[in-house]
Amino acid sequence: MTNPVTLDTGRTAPTQGRPAGSTVITPGKAELNPRRYQIRRRRLSAVLSLLPPVVLLVVWQLAAMNDLIDVRFFPPPTEIAESARELISSGALFDHVAATMNRVLLGYVPGVVLGIGFGLLLGTLPIANAIFRTSVTGAYTIPKLGIFPLLLLIFGVGETSKVLLVGMTVFLLVTIATADACHAIPSSMFDVAKAFRANYFRKLFEIVLPAALPPIFTSLRLAMGMSILVVIATEFVAADQGVGYLIWHSWSLFQPSPMYVGIVVSALLGVISTAVIGVVQRLCTPWARTRRRSRLRFRKAR
Amino acid sequence: MNTQAAAEHEALRLSALEAAPVKVRIEGVSKIFVSGTADVTALDDVSFTFREREFITLLGPSGCGKSTLMRILAGLEKPSAGEVTVNHYGDHLTQLSIAFQDYSILPWKTVEANVAFGLRMRGQSRREALATAHTWLETMKLTGFEKAYPAQLSGGMKQRVALARALALDPALLLLDEPFAALDAQMRQILQEEMLRQWESDRSRTAVAVTHDLDEAILLSDRIVLMTARPGRVKQIFDVPIERPRDPSVRYAPEFLELRQEIWESLREEVMRKDKP
Ligand SMILES: Nc1ncnc2c1ncn2[C@@H]1O[C@H](COP(=O)(O)OP(=O)(O)OP(=O)(O)O)[C@@H](O)[C@H]1O
Ligand SMILES: [Mg+2]
Numbered sequence: 001m002t003n004p005v006t007l008d009t010g011r012t013a014p015t016q017g018r019p020a021g022s023t024v025i026t027p028g029k030a031e032l033n034p035r036r037y038q039i040r041r042r043r044l045s046a047v048l049s050l051l052p053p054v055v056l057l058v059v060w061q062l063a064a065m066n067d068l069i070d071v072r073f074f075p076p077p078t079e080i081a082e083s084a085r086e087l088i089s090s091g092a093l094f095d096h097v098a099a100t101m102n103r104v105l106l107g108y109v110p111g112v113v114l115g116i117g118f119g120l121l122l123g124t125l126p127i128a129n130a131i132f133r134t135s136v137t138g139a140y141t142i143p144k145l146g147i148f149p150l151l152l153l154i155f156g157v158g159e160t161s162k163v164l165l166v167g168m169t170v171f172l173l174v175t176i177a178t179a180d181a182c183h184a185i186p187s188s189m190f191d192v193a194k195a196f197r198a199n200y201f202r203k204l205f206e207i208v209l210p211a212a213l214p215p216i217f218t219s220l221r222l223a224m225g226m227s228i229l230v231v232i233a234t235e236f237v238a239a240d241q242g243v244g245y246l247i248w249h250s251w252s253l254f255q256p257s258p259m260y261v262g263i264v265v266s267a268l269l270g271v272i273s274t275a276v277i278g279v280v281q282r283l284c285t286p287w288a289r290t291r292r293r294s295r296l297r298f299r300k301a302r
Numbered sequence: 303m304n305t306q307a308a309a310e311h312e313a314l315r316l317s318a319l320e321a322a323p324v325k326v327r328i329e330g331v332s333k334i335f336v337s338g339t340a341d342v343t344a345l346d347d348v349s350f351t352f353r354e355r356e357f358i359t360l361l362g363p364s365g366c367g368k369s370t371l372m373r374i375l376a377g378l379e380k381p382s383a384g385e386v387t388v389n390h391y392g393d394h395l396t397q398l399s400i401a402f403q404d405y406s407i408l409p410w411k412t413v414e415a416n417v418a419f420g421l422r423m424r425g426q427s428r429r430e431a432l433a434t435a436h437t438w439l440e441t442m443k444l445t446g447f448e449k450a451y452p453a454q455l456s457g458g459m460k461q462r463v464a465l466a467r468a469l470a471l472d473p474a475l476l477l478l479d480e481p482f483a484a485l486d487a488q489m490r491q492i493l494q495e496e497m498l499r500q501w502e503s504d505r506s507r508t509a510v511a512v513t514h515d516l517d518e519a520i521l522l523s524d525r526i527v528l529m530t531a532r533p534g535r536v537k538q539i540f541d542v543p544i545e546r547p548r549d550p551s552v553r554y555a556p557e558f559l560e561l562r563q564e565i566w567e568s569l570r571e572e573v574m575r576k577d578k579p
Contacts, residue, residue: 019323019389019390019391020390020391020392021389021390022387022388022389022390023377023387023388023390023397024385024386024387024388025374025375025377025380025381025385025386025387025388026380026381026384026385026386027380027381027382027383027384028380030380031380031381031382031383032382034334034336034382035336
């Protein structure tokens with residue numbers, strides 16, 4: 001039979017037989033056993049996340065053992081671990097951590113609550129935004145540690161000055177993040193509120209807060225890291241307990257091992273507290289959980 | 303045309319399709335969405351084959367897995383079981399492109415940049431890609447909106463942008479997920495006819511479209527695959543025995559209306575079936 005198809009595009013008519021190639025789409029590992037695949041993925045990523053610190057420790061240990069680094073400043077990890085064991089068994093480390101986290105939470109929790117509240121105000125009332133926005137931005141930019149001496153002068157060396165500094169840091173960061181998150185809400189969602197006659201408070205809790213929640217949580221995680229950082233820094237100068245005190249005190253006594261214990265502990269505190277916030281986030285934003293795996297996967301275009 | 307000549311012509315057309323090589327083979331495809339504790343079976347053992355240069359329409363109640371099947375064909379999703387084979391022939395610019403049901407046009411790109419996107423991703427120069435984009439925007443009656451952002455467009459206009467973006471790629475296999483759903487009745491009819499005209503003047507592609515519009519399905523397709531309510535299975539496959547080139551007025555021909563009635567009765571049964579969650 002002659003080719004029945006006329007083409008006015010000048011293309012050769014691809015009528016007969018053999019394909020130039022073909023793509024076969026079959027179930028992948030993820031589809032064949034979705035649950036086991038997910039568990040495997042989670043396990044793999046947990047293992048991978050340990051890779052950088054483990055590599056660092058191994059390199060460090062080898063370098064120290066072979067005298068490639070000055071062990072007076074960089075004691076081998078085994079020695080640091082020994083020091084950690086002592087600090088743990090004596091209960092001293094627990095006391096330091098408790099003191100630090102106590103200050104962090106006393107500042108963080110009120111700072112977050114007030115920051116979200118004030119941020120929502122700025123995000124929903126243009127007049128409030130007009131009045132406060134510039135001042136908040138300015139205050140945010142002031143180095144918090146720079147005004148710590150001032151706080152010490154006013155409140156003395158007690159807890160108040162440290163907690164206040166953390167609270168301020170968190171408050172300003174979360175305020176800005178919340179207000180920006182409100183401003184980024186698509187107007188179609190406000191249309192829903194308006195069309196169905198939600199009053200201001202209903203709108204705030206039914207539309208604005210849920211829509212802004214994911215970016216707010218990002219700021220909560222950043223703020224947690226900053227709180228720990230700020231508390232530890234204040235403990236360098238004005239405390240007789242806490243992880244910052246441990247670091248500074250060890251250093252001034254020229255005991256590098258406990259100093260490194262303090263440094264590692266502050267990193268662990270950051271990792272753990274951020275993970276806790278992540279869990280809270282997942283509980284608070286169930287709609288954001290149907291996330292597709294591997295959004296960004298690079299593969300050859302077909 | 304007398305009936306005998308028409309029948310002969312039709313037999314010729316169908317045998318031409320028979321002779322065409324297989325474009326896509328779908329074999330025992332199932333798709334189960336696993337989320338938390340409740341699994342949703344979207345597709346259940348779907349099998350059918352279509353040939354080069356066929357225009358296939360998927361028809362079925364809402365939620366029966368039509369979009370899911372399109373996403374599998376496009377390689378965006380993998381089946382839970384079964385196999386899809388897409389054969390490549392000819393010398394099209396691209397093997398495949400898709401117009402999404404929810405448009406998925408990029409809000410930060412202008413209309414022309416959205417339409418040119420696929421071409422740019424394939425390495426075309428800006429100028430070249432924009433030139434192609436402009437001709438398609440003209441076809442879609444969007445001249446004057448080249449520099450507008452999607453937020454400034456109506457729903458139907460956005461859908462036409464998505465359609466232009468898919469067509470600009472000159473794909474061998476064109477996937478259209480409810481391409482005219484957001485259009486007003488007049489624009490829909492005009493674009494259906496435009497699509498028909500282009501399809502028949504350049505019969506080098508294969509197309510799979512999803513629609514809920516029976517007239518559109520019959521007007522454009524060679525075959526119509528009717529799916530059951532969820533879990534989606536192939537219920538029935540209808541040949542459309544209307545010769546090409548088709549005139550839009552064929553909508554009022556008795557054979558058209560008869561087929562429409564037949565499909566509707568079968569579809570109605572599925573739509574009325576209680577949808578289990
Ligand atoms: N990513 C997903 N996760 C979980 N379930 C999904 C997902 N995508 C689709 N589904 C489910 O699969 C089923 C089929 O969905 P699909 O979008 O393919 O339907 P459809 O036939 O295109 O419907 P419509 O005609 O309304 O567009 C639905 O029941 C839907 O709830
Ligand atoms: Mg769909």
